[in-house]
Amino acid sequence: MKRREAITSILTLGAGALATGSGIFKAEAREVQTTYKFSTYTPLTYNFDGLKGLDKDMLEQHYALYRGYVNNTNKAQSIMAEMLAAGKADTTEFSEVRRRLGFEYAGMRLHEYYFGMLKPEGSPVDEKLKRAVSAFWGSWENWIADITRTAMMRGIGWAILYYDPVTKGLQNFWIDDHENGNPPGFEPIFVLDVWEHAYIKQFGAGGRRAYIDALLKNVDWSVIAKRLP
Amino acid sequence: MGLNTVYKARTWNLSDLNGISNRTLEIHFKLYEGYVTNTNLLNEKIAELIKDGNLDPTKTAAFSELKRRFGFEYNGMVLHEYYFDNLTKDGSGDPSKDSAFYKAAEASFGSYETWKADFINVGKMRGVGWAICYQDPVTGTLSNHWINMHETGNVAGYKPILVMDVWEHAFILDYVPADRPKYIEAFFSNINWEAVNSRLIATETAKA
Ligand SMILES: [Fe+2]
Ligand SMILES: [Fe+2]
Numbered sequence: 001m002k003r004r005e006a007i008t009s010i011l012t013l014g015a016g017a018l019a020t021g022s023g024i025f026k027a028e029a030r031e032v033q034t035t036y037k038f039s040t041y042t043p044l045t046y047n048f049d050g051l052k053g054l055d056k057d058m059l060e061q062h063y064a065l066y067r068g069y070v071n072n073t074n075k076a077q078s079i080m081a082e083m084l085a086a087g088k089a090d091t092t093e094f095s096e097v098r099r100r101l102g103f104e105y106a107g108m109r110l111h112e113y114y115f116g117m118l119k120p121e122g123s124p125v126d127e128k129l130k131r132a133v134s135a136f137w138g139s140w141e142n143w144i145a146d147i148t149r150t151a152m153m154r155g156i157g158w159a160i161l162y163y164d165p166v167t168k169g170l171q172n173f174w175i176d177d178h179e180n181g182n183p184p185g186f187e188p189i190f191v192l193d194v195w196e197h198a199y200i201k202q203f204g205a206g207g208r209r210a211y212i213d214a215l216l217k218n219v220d221w222s223v224i225a226k227r228l229p
Numbered sequence: 230m231g232l233n234t235v236y237k238a239r240t241w242n243l244s245d246l247n248g249i250s251n252r253t254l255e256i257h258f259k260l261y262e263g264y265v266t267n268t269n270l271l272n273e274k275i276a277e278l279i280k281d282g283n284l285d286p287t288k289t290a291a292f293s294e295l296k297r298r299f300g301f302e303y304n305g306m307v308l309h310e311y312y313f314d315n316l317t318k319d320g321s322g323d324p325s326k327d328s329a330f331y332k333a334a335e336a337s338f339g340s341y342e343t344w345k346a347d348f349i350n351v352g353k354m355r356g357v358g359w360a361i362c363y364q365d366p367v368t369g370t371l372s373n374h375w376i377n378m379h380e381t382g383n384v385a386g387y388k389p390i391l392v393m394d395v396w397e398h399a400f401i402l403d404y405v406p407a408d409r410p411k412y413i414e415a416f417f418s419n420i421n422w423e424a425v426n427s428r429l430i431a432t433e434t435a436k437a
Contacts, residue, residue: 065406072355103356154267155301155378156357156397176378177356196357196397197406205256205398 036084038077043070044112050120053214055202062197066115069107076104102179110158110178113191113227119220126225133161136170144216147172151194151212157181161190163228189227190219234272236306238265241313247320248415253402260398261313264305271295271302300380308359308379311392317421324422329429330390333364337371345417348373348391352413357396363387369432390428391420 043066048059076097083094130140137143143161150172151159158175164186175181182188192215199211238261244251275295278284286293323341324331334344344362351373352360359376363384371390376382393416400412 061405068407100355154298197401200256200398200401205260 036081038081040074040077041070041108043067044115046115046118048118051118051218052121054218058199058201061201062111062193063115065197066108066111069104069111072104073101073108076101103177106175106178106182110160110175110188110191111193113188114193117191117220117223118215118218119223120218122217122219123221126221129221129225129228132228133170143172147190147192148209148212148216150174151192152208156195159192159194160188162186163189165229187227187229190224233276235269236265238262239310239313241316243313243316243318245318246316246415247318247418248403248412249316249400249419250403253398253400256402257309257394257398258313261306261309264302264309267298268302268306271298301378304376304379304383308361308376308389308392309394311389312359312394315391315421315424316416316419317424318419320417320419321422322418322420324420324425328422329426329431330422333369333371333429336369344371344373348393349410349413349417351375352393352395352416353410354395358382360393360395361389362391364390364429366430366432369430388428388430391425 046063048054048056048063051059079097080089080094083089083091083097088094125140133143134140137146147159147161153159153174155174155176157177157180160173160175160182162171162173162183163169164171164183166185170189173181173183192212194208194212196205199207203211203214241258243254246254275292278289278292278295283289284292286296323345326341331341334341338344338347348360348362354360354375356377358378358381361374361376361383362371363374364371364387366386366388374382374384393413395409395413397406400409403415404412
């Protein structure tokens with residue numbers, strides 16, 4: 001997946017109009033008149049045709065939820081810029097918006113990693129990826145078993161294979177919600193959504209395992225390999 | 230309590246609710262049973278550790294992890310019981326004006342409508358969890374709280390009076406995720422106000 005283009009909108013007091021660096025950007029968030037410069041995000045698009053064993057309607061609904069995270073991230077930015085400009089940043093409203101940034105940002109970004117690795121019927125496992133993972137788990141199969149085990153943990157959230165840029169290590173993490181448990185500075189490599197919205201509609205409340213198995217059959221491992229530095 | 234406590238999953242005679250399908254109720258009861266099973270499992274495993282003398286959290290992570298998950302599983306079990314208990318297929322919508330809850334809401338919020346608007350807005354908050362109307366056992370006042378997951382935000386010692394599940398599993402089979410407000414509306418039409426009233430503790434403030 002191509003990493004998102006985060007385009008900083010440059011907004012000047014009194015100008016009232018959005019100016020952008022690239023010229024291709026159209027703001028979804030409401031207009032802000034402020035000197036504060038925050039990134040505005042555009043939702044990425046995905047094609048869910050042909051995914052094997054995964055219900056397209058459910059994925060479209062899931063995509064709508066993802067758009068919600070993008071919208072809320074942008075909304076949070078514009079509210080903050082407005083409040084800062086108006087000298088209203090020392091308020092509980094501002095604190096609440098800031099407090100929720102982790103949820104909205106991570107909710108947005110993790111879904112991009114997740115949707116970005118989907119491909120109808122998947123791809124053969126990349127050899128470089130297999131070697132890297134096997135160096136830590138002994139074998140590819142052991143890693144698959146461990147990431148599945150992680151994804152089967154009680155609660156809702158994400159199972160993520162993270163790359164540590166310092167030790168060059170790989171480890172599977174459990175993330176509660178979207179924002180609790182992500183190790184700072186690590187690179188997300190394989191990102192698996194196990195919120196209820198990801199599977200209940202098709203697989204039922206007890207169907208998380210069946211969902212994971214179906215999902216693993218639709219992963220483009222070359223995309224995952226490219227995320228490895 | 231603890232070591233020898235074994236919880237039994239309860240059952241409810243609930244079906245044909247307004248705007249909450251039988252299939253949703255079915256999976257929801259199953260999920261609830263999962264919390265009972267896992268609560269028992271935590272206690273069992275801790276009992277084993279006690280028998281083996283492996284309790285020191287500085288020496289074994291197992292004990293800490295089991296205790297750490299208490300909040301999730303216990304609350305997941307208990308809150309679902311409050312939730313199913315405050316539902317009925319013979320719901321009347323709003324409580325009658327001479328009911329204890331109506332009066333307590335008036336005393337705490339100025340009017341029942343204000344209380345209701347506040348509660349509904351809690352239910353619409355981003356994330357998954359619960360909207361709970363709690364009663365302070367000391368003053369008798371009501372306040373509405375957002376609970377993240379099952380365990381974050383519950384007020385120690387306060388009494389759950391009205392409990393609304395807003396996890397995705399509570400409505401996602403019946404509504405698209407963006408339509409949570411419609412589920413909340415349906416929830417209100419199925420409230421068992423008799424059960425809610427019986428949870429209130431009579432205090433001087435509540436009677437006022
Ligand atoms: Fe998701
Ligand atoms: Fe629930």
